Amino acid sequence: MLFLVANSLLTTEEVAQLLRVHPKQVYRLLKRGLPARRVGAEWRFERDDVLGWAARTGARATGSEGSGPRGAGATPLAPPLVAANGDVAVELLLRLARDRGEPVLGLVPADMGEGLALLRRRAVLAAGAHAGAFPPELDGERLARVHLVSREVGLVARAGREVPPLSALSGLRLVSRPPTAGVRAHLDAALAEAGLDPSAAHAGAILLASHAEVAAAVAAGRADVGLASAAWAARLGLAFRPLAREPYGLLVRASDLGDPRVVRLCEVAQSAAFALAAREVPGYDAAGAGDIRYDAA
Structure with a gap:
C-alpha cells in the first residue's frame, strides 16, 4: 500500500x-x-x-482528451512566438532560454488584450498577462499561466522629481496604457478609489503600447508622469511610486502544457539563473517561478 x-x-x-x-x-x-x-x-x-x-x-478516468501524437486532422502547432508588452521578466526568460541553447522563441509586442487575441488565433504559443485579468477559458479551452514574477507597477516621473499625487494627473502630461492593457486597471481602480474620474485623468493622455515606451517617454521629457513597472523605472533611472503588486506570467492553452517548448520555458523559469537575474531587478519577486497556475477572472 x-x-x-x-x-x-x-x-x-x-x-x-x-x-x-x-x-x-x-x-x-x-x-x-x-x-x-x-x-x-x-x-x-x-x-x-x-x-x-x-x-x-468530479475528475476520474472519464476524461476524453487524447494524448497521442497529432494526426493529419489535429490542430496545428502554434508558432514559436511569445506575445508580451516588453516586460523585463519575459526579456530575461527568453535571453536565458537562448543562452541555454534552447530553440529560439520570438517576441511579438502586444498588451494583454492583443496577446489574448493572438493566442485565440493560435498565432502565438504564449501571451503575457497578470493574474485575475483574463478569462479562465479561451473558446472553451482551459488556460494556464506559467508564473514568472510578482511585480510592482505604479507611476513614474523623471529622476530627481517627486511623483505627483493622483489628484494632480488631470492637469499634467500623462502617458498611460490602453484600456486593453492589464496594468491600466490598477490605475483606473486607484483613481476611482480616490474619488477621481479615470476618464478625466486620461482625457489628454498619450497611450503607449508597453512599459518600456511609457518609461522612455517620461525619461525623454515628453510627459510629466507615466504608468509603468518598477523594473522599467529602475532601468531608466526614474522616480517611482507603487500602485499595486501583481503576479505576472505567460498564458498558454492547457492542452499545450506538454509542448516541449512550453516545458523548456518552465524549466528555464525554475532555474537558479532566472531567480538570480530576477532578484537583481527592483520590484520583482521570483518565488514560484515556473509553476503552472490556473486563475479565475
Missing part, C-alpha cells in the same frame, strides 16, 4: 493511485486544469490541490 504525506509533492504515478486512474489519464487531466508544477523534467502535484480539484470537477 502507498502512504501519501499531506501537502507533499506527488509524482504522476502517485496522483494516478490517489485518483484511481491510469497514469496516462493524469496527463489528460492536466489539459483539463489539474493543478501542477514543473520540477526539473517532471510534473509534481500538491496532494490537497489534487483532491480539491478532483472534488470540484
Whole structure:
C-alpha cells in the first residue's frame, strides 16, 4: 500500500493511485486544469490541490482528451512566438532560454488584450498577462499561466522629481496604457478609489503600447508622469511610486502544457539563473517561478 504525506509533492504515478486512474489519464487531466508544477523534467502535484480539484470537477478516468501524437486532422502547432508588452521578466526568460541553447522563441509586442487575441488565433504559443485579468477559458479551452514574477507597477516621473499625487494627473502630461492593457486597471481602480474620474485623468493622455515606451517617454521629457513597472523605472533611472503588486506570467492553452517548448520555458523559469537575474531587478519577486497556475477572472 502507498502512504501519501499531506501537502507533499506527488509524482504522476502517485496522483494516478490517489485518483484511481491510469497514469496516462493524469496527463489528460492536466489539459483539463489539474493543478501542477514543473520540477526539473517532471510534473509534481500538491496532494490537497489534487483532491480539491478532483472534488470540484468530479475528475476520474472519464476524461476524453487524447494524448497521442497529432494526426493529419489535429490542430496545428502554434508558432514559436511569445506575445508580451516588453516586460523585463519575459526579456530575461527568453535571453536565458537562448543562452541555454534552447530553440529560439520570438517576441511579438502586444498588451494583454492583443496577446489574448493572438493566442485565440493560435498565432502565438504564449501571451503575457497578470493574474485575475483574463478569462479562465479561451473558446472553451482551459488556460494556464506559467508564473514568472510578482511585480510592482505604479507611476513614474523623471529622476530627481517627486511623483505627483493622483489628484494632480488631470492637469499634467500623462502617458498611460490602453484600456486593453492589464496594468491600466490598477490605475483606473486607484483613481476611482480616490474619488477621481479615470476618464478625466486620461482625457489628454498619450497611450503607449508597453512599459518600456511609457518609461522612455517620461525619461525623454515628453510627459510629466507615466504608468509603468518598477523594473522599467529602475532601468531608466526614474522616480517611482507603487500602485499595486501583481503576479505576472505567460498564458498558454492547457492542452499545450506538454509542448516541449512550453516545458523548456518552465524549466528555464525554475532555474537558479532566472531567480538570480530576477532578484537583481527592483520590484520583482521570483518565488514560484515556473509553476503552472490556473486563475479565475
